[in-house]
Amino acid sequence: MKKLFGATIAISLTLSVTAAPLTKSDFDASVKLRENWITKTRDLMFPVSWLNEKHEFAYRQSVEGGFGYFVQHAETGKIRPAFDQEALAQALSKAAGEEMSALMLPFETFRFNHDETAIQFSLHYEPWECELATMHCAERSFGDARPRGFGVVRDLRVSRADAVITSGNGELNVTEDGYNLLISDANGNQLYRTTDGVKDNFYDIDSISFSPDGQALSTMKVVPGEPRYVTRVVSSPEDQVQPKVVTQLYPKPGDKVDFDQPVIIDLKTKKQFVIAPDRIPGAYEMRIYGWHKNSDSIIVRYLQRGHQREEMLQMDRSNGAVHAMVSETAETFIYGWTGFFHDVDNAGKEIIWRSERDGWAHLYLINGETGEVKQQITEGEFVVRDVQKVDEENRQIYFSANGMNKDEDPYFIHDYRINFDGTDLVALTPEKANHEVYFSDDMQYYIDIYSRVDLPNITKLYETGEATPIRTVAEADISELLDAGFQFPQTFVAKARDGKSDIWGLIIKPQNFDPNKTYPVIENIYAGPHDSFVPKSFWPFGYHSGGDKVIGMQALANLGFIVVQMDGMGTANRSKAFHDVAWKNLGDSGFPDRILWHKAAAEKYPWYDISGGVGIYGGSAGGQSTLGALVFHPEFYSTGVAFAGCFDNRMDKIVWNEQWLGYPVDESYVASSGTEHAANMTGDLFIIVGEQDSNVDPASSMQVVNALIKAGKDFDLLVIPNGEHSAGRSTGPVDYAQRRQFAFFVEKMKQQRTPNWNKQ
Structure with a gap:
């Protein structure tokens, strides 16, 4: 027995993987695996x-x-x-x-x-x-509305001077008049005109919302933010020889965003009201949800910069008075991307609200007039994921959740029905699997598609009222796929850094796996705090349920590796405390949990060889984590392939990075930057970037390159001309980039020569 990285590894009964060189046919079979397997199921x-x-x-x-x-x-x-x-x-x-x-x-x-x-x-x-x-x-x-950079800065290069916004009944038209709004009837008669709009505080025609009675409207008065533009060179345009230059409105962390003030204009009284700036200090995102059915008020979402305060406001038409129907605060972050708000009967009296205020994501019934909790609807150590339907007549809620069943994978999603008062919880999806439910418009029926990574899709039709199964609609046949060598991924669970939380992951072995041999290990990483990422459903040949992750990992494993993926602390869909690990700490990427998971697997399985260091690959935030593995944990991770990485969060989009690192930009951004710490890299790195990446500024990759050169580090770089954010991963020259990625791991981790593709 030998002690490596704190894990006991049995080596006396194992042999090293053969060093026989891989051929072009081996690589081609891996790269083409999805293409070759995609037709080998029926009724999935x-x-x-x-x-x-x-x-x-x-x-x-x-x-x-x-x-x-x-x-x-x-x-x-x-x-x-x-x-x-x-x-x-x-x-x-x-x-x-x-x-x-x-x-x-x-x-x-x-x-x-x-x-x-x-x-x-x-x-x-x-x-x-x-x-x-x-x-x-x-x-x-979808119309000609002025674009917004990540929803927070309007692109003022786009004119709306000719825009006409017409009410649903066709009786009102709104046009721009300089920086003001002109409201006319269908015959062109002027009914109202704002007068105080100026260049630096204008009325936004694209924010118009008409009241149900047709006698009022709401809009936004805007103090424009900072129009940062990312400039990219299209080196190889398809329609000409000479390069082109493109610019993209791209707000980054710390930039000044548009300051929106909701406005109500009453055409009957010729009065208008605006929310005072001191009522919405530091507003990051203001959104008018619409009018109450009685036309007396509007609903406004207010999110404060820094993502630690959120309110659903009611603004009255008669006097402009504002009160909070719901208020939410957090010491770390409010994860607003998964929030849920429902105004019962559209009357402002009762609100259904999703909150993590007790440490788990749950539904609450809120008094819309006072903002006080009337009833916590769901409660326990589980996560409400989504609400499919609020049945106001029967005062019931149909929702999905994970973690309620303690004897299964806590990420498995199930669907439920519950009363507004928290009684009569009914489980709609009984099988131990991951479920995706689709309700008919009248809620009389629902389709339940359930599967696991080791259970192909089964589709059932149910009657909703009593959750009664009617028939099995389809059951996947994968016999041909199994004959072609498909094997189910293996689930593995180990304890996190806190010694309590379970870290769930998958292990994928080569198709010709031999338990008497040892295999180097490569981790597929995506550690973004906005979700969890290990596939839970069977491979349905697409991105939606993570199927392409599984087939990509299998393709790499077939070249002689163990390929794994797990969700560490800091990712979503567990407790608030589990998620909060990411707060101002994106460089963490769950690595303390991941390393413990690898060590536990190595201790249990003699063939799981981490003695030479673990390989790692990922794209986007996974690219950032890949570099982070090599610079923050060089003693454990030896080799990485990073696609389209946001390597320094100050270079990336505002909407994602301020959610997790907060505002203003502080030292937490520097601490998480792979660029700032590039000199710490001791392993082998391959960077792949699309020249026209519109999601992550491709200059982020080049800044890492610059830092590595200054530090005297060797690395590989592939820039894909015209390539977008997904270049090398899901669109574009996939086969080439994937083959290069696979060859890099074979050369660096197995010390094997790869074929010379330049020789036919």
Whole structure:
């Protein structure tokens, strides 16, 4: 027995992995693994959407040769094609300028429009629509509203001088008049004009919201923020030889954001009111949710800069008075991205609110007039993830949660129904698995798709009232996939740094795994505090449930590695204390928990070899963590491949980084910066970056390069011309970047030569 990194490793009965060089065929098989396996299941249904006000649901399902799109009637079980896939493939190929096949259409999810004459979906992260009668396909337009950089700074380069905002009943028109608003009736008669708008404090026409009675409107009066622009060079444009320059509005941490003051304009009394600046100090995000049904007031969300105070405000139309329907404060951060607000009966009397005030994410019934808690609706050591429906008539809530069942993976999501007063909790999804539930519009039925990484998708139809199963709609057949060598990932659990919390992860072995050999270990990391990331559902051939993570890890494992992924402390969907580890501490990335997890696995499994250091790879925030592993824990992590990393949080987008590191920008940003600490790197690093990354400023990667050069460090760099944030990971020249990543790990961690791809 030998002691390594504090773990006892059995070595007497093991042999080293063979040093036989890998061939081009080996690499090609790994890179093409997803492509080769994607057609080897049948009846794997995912996802589902109900047709408008009908008892029919649309879905995608694996069929011979790829995927079919269908519509099924809940009561009769009758199935019909959702659309003509061959015709749509031809039309979409022509519109998008790339070849597509009928059984491999490039979208998982789709929805019919309101009258079922078209389908809507996402293509390369952009919204598209195809009209089914004509098979005309095009990108969808959502109007000409002035863009906002990450929602907090308006792009004033975009003029709205010709904009006309019309009320729902067509009786009011609002136009810009310089920096003011002009309100007219349908005949062009002026009804009202603001007079105090100026360049540095203007009225925003894109914030207009009309009252239900049509006699008032709300808007924002704006003090503009700082318009920071990121400039990128398109080195290799497809339509010309010479490079191009593009600019992007890109607010970063610490930048001045727009200061929005909600305004009510009453056309009957010719009065207007504005929320005073001292009522919303340090406003970071102001959003008008709309009007109460009686037209007497508006609802406004106020989030203070620093993410430690949030309020849902009511502003009265008669006098401009403001009071907080709900107030939330935190010593660390309020995770507003997963918040839930529901105004019961749209009357401002009762509010359903999601809060972590007791240490877990729960639902509360709030007195909207006083802001006091009337009832904690859910309670316990579990996390309310989402609310699907508030049934006001029966005073019931349908919600999803994880962690309620103590005898299973705490990340498994289940659905429930509960009364407003916290009584009569009903479990709607009994199986020990991860569930995704889709309710019909009238809530009479729901579809439950459940699976685990070791249980292929099973789809059931339920009657909602008594949670009664009606029939099994589909059960995936993976026999062909198993014949092709697919193997289920292995779940592994170890204790976190606190000695109490369980850290859950996956272990993926090579298809030709030999327990009598040892294998170097590589970790796939994404440690962003905005979610948890280890896949919990079966691989359904797409990004949505983490399937591509699993197949990517398997592809790498097949080259002679153990590949793992786990969620450390600082990630979401556990207790508030578990999550708070990330506060002003993004450089932590859960590494103390991850290292303990690796040591526990090495102690249990003789084939789990961490003696030469652990490899690591990740993209975006995972790229930042990859560099962080090498500079903050060089004694443990030896080799890293970092894609599109936000290596210094001061260089990245405001909306993500201020959520976790706070405001103003302080030393916590410096402490978490891989760029600032690049000189500490002792391992092997490969940086991959897309030249046109619009999510993370690609200059962040080049600043790391600069720091490494100054420190005299050796490293590898791949810049993908025209590449976006996903370059090398999910779109763009995937095969090339992935092959380079795989070769880097083989060369550095196994000390094996890789094929010379320059020789045919």
